[in-house]
Amino acid sequence: MITVIGLGFVGLTTGLGFAKKGFKVYGVDVAQGKVDLIKSGKVPFYEPHLEEALKETTGKTFFPTTDLSEAIANSELVFFCVGTPSDDEGRADLGQINGALTSVLSHVRKGDFKALVIKSTVPPSTTKEKVKPFIEKEGFEVGKDVGLANNPEFLREGYAWDDFVNPDRIVIGAEDERTRAILEKVYAPFGRPFYSVSWNTGEYIKYLSNTLLATLISYANEQSMLAYAVGDIDISKAFKILHQDKRWSGSPAGMTSYVYPGCGFGGYCLPKDTAALNALAAQKGYQSGILQNVINVNAQVKAFHLDRIMTACKKDENITVLGLAFKAESDDVRDTPAWYFINGLMEAGYKNIKAYDPLANHAYDLLYKQPLQYCKTMEEAIDNTEKVVVVTAWKEFKEKSDLLKDKVVFDLRYALNK
Numbered sequence: 001m002i003t004v005i006g007l008g009f010v011g012l013t014t015g016l017g018f019a020k021k022g023f024k025v026y027g028v029d030v031a032q033g034k035v036d037l038i039k040s041g042k043v044p045f046y047e048p049h050l051e052e053a054l055k056e057t058t059g060k061t062f063f064p065t066t067d068l069s070e071a072i073a074n075s076e077l078v079f080f081c082v083g084t085p086s087d088d089e090g091r092a093d094l095g096q097i098n099g100a101l102t103s104v105l106s107h108v109r110k111g112d113f114k115a116l117v118i119k120s121t122v123p124p125s126t127t128k129e130k131v132k133p134f135i136e137k138e139g140f141e142v143g144k145d146v147g148l149a150n151n152p153e154f155l156r157e158g159y160a161w162d163d164f165v166n167p168d169r170i171v172i173g174a175e176d177e178r179t180r181a182i183l184e185k186v187y188a189p190f191g192r193p194f195y196s197v198s199w200n201t202g203e204y205i206k207y208l209s210n211t212l213l214a215t216l217i218s219y220a221n222e223q224s225m226l227a228y229a230v231g232d233i234d235i236s237k238a239f240k241i242l243h244q245d246k247r248w249s250g251s252p253a254g255m256t257s258y259v260y261p262g263c264g265f266g267g268y269c270l271p272k273d274t275a276a277l278n279a280l281a282a283q284k285g286y287q288s289g290i291l292q293n294v295i296n297v298n299a300q301v302k303a304f305h306l307d308r309i310m311t312a313c314k315k316d317e318n319i320t321v322l323g324l325a326f327k328a329e330s331d332d333v334r335d336t337p338a339w340y341f342i343n344g345l346m347e348a349g350y351k352n353i354k355a356y357d358p359l360a361n362h363a364y365d366l367l368y369k370q371p372l373q374y375c376k377t378m379e380e381a382i383d384n385t386e387k388v389v390v391v392t393a394w395k396e397f398k399e400k401s402d403l404l405k406d407k408v409v410f411d412l413r414y415a416l417n418k
């Protein structure tokens with residue numbers, strides 16, 4: 001049996017993915033409300049296919065619970081999928097990992113080997129320099145009493161199920177044979193390339209991936225600001241023509257979508273992971289030029305667009321924000337650029353802001369509680385408004401772009417005529 005700790009995007013997908021492959025899985029979370037919701041067959045966030053998998057497996061191979069003792073007693077393998085947010089210095093805050101490790105270890109009996117696997121994104125050297133000493137301080141010998149590995153997750157929100165059940169590759173950072181063998185066994189049914197590397201390498205691969213994506217986005221955003229400065233450049237057309245280069249084509253997962261301008265990357269992963277690798281590099285004595293500038297450009301492009309909007313809009317006029325989620329096909333509003341624009345406008349004294357997102361109105365309101373007028377449809381949102389700011393590249397906005405033809409539109413994602 002497998003225990004998955006933390007039932008967010010990654011943990012719930014992981015738990016259900018293994019349950020669907022026939023393993024018995026305990027899904028544990030400290031949030032009682034979340035567990036109750038999951039037990040009732042509901043997914044606490046928008047993610048296609050998870051609800052079907054939940055209905056199919058709950059009570060048969062998937063067991064959501066807050067009771068760690070039963071879960072750990074019965075499991076040989078424990079995945080940690082808790083959050084790793086940024087601290088004030090941009091470093092990964094390991095509080096949730098340490099909390100979950102302490103709870104799990106309190107249920108581990110010596111002589112009863114458990115493989116502990118960090119699936120949360122943690123900066124390279126964390127397993128070796130932070131997690132291993134932490135476990136040893138709790139009185140367990142790593143490699144003997146417990147196994148320790150990391151297993152970065154590459155899923156994309158909105159495509160989490162498919163990315164998990166059909167991964168491009170499986171990466172584990174493992175340094176004891178027993179843990180490596182357990183992971184190889186549980187991943188065998190996925191039939192995908194399986195790479196077993198050192199602890200540091202496993203963690204590093206995840207940051208290599210996320211910081212490259214962030215770099216591509218900041219490159220495209222910097223180019224868009226440069227193009228504005230030059231003038232008379234059709235930015236979206238220029239990028240689409242760039243994508244026609246045959247060295248780019250055939251990229252199945254849409255790598256080109258990262259080389260396209262917008263209003264800055266957001267969400268739970270790219271901002272915090274780029275900041276964390278940059279902070280780690282500095283701490284280890286390497287001053288990163290590129291990563292620091294990726295972060296700077298991400299701040300600069302948001303300020304650039306906010307300035308454009310404020311220059312064109314009067315404080316007493318209605319402004320409509322289309323899109324609140326950090327990206328389309330998601331209701332995740334963590335670190336969403338929408339917050340930056342709405343907050344910036346409000347701080348500058350703009351009061352009449354209406355907002356509409358096909359999925360994320362509720363999640364946004366819950367997290368940010370700004371005095372916004374939320375609208376149920378795009379039509380309602382743009383009614384009686386001249387200025388419209390498109391912050392998320394939802395298909396609906398493009399499909400209904402005719403409705404916007406008499407408005408002043410700030411298409412911050414270059415999405416309407418993409």
Ligand SMILES: NC(=O)c1ccc[n+]([C@@H]2O[C@H](COP(=O)([O-])OP(=O)(O)OC[C@H]3O[C@@H](n4cnc5c(N)ncnc54)[C@H](O)[C@@H]3O)[C@@H](O)[C@H]2O)c1
Binds near residue numbers: 006009029154
């Ligand atoms: N969201 C993504 O697209 C994505 C993709 C790849 C990797 N990751 C990484 O995976 C990790 C989890 O991300 P997420 O988006 O699923 O986070 P999340 O915040 O949605 O979920 C984390 C869950 O862990 C629970 N939790 C916290 N402490 C706990 C404890 N002691 N015991 C049990 N449960 C506990 C929380 O209640 C929460 O439900 C992060 O490190 C993230 O960087 C995320």
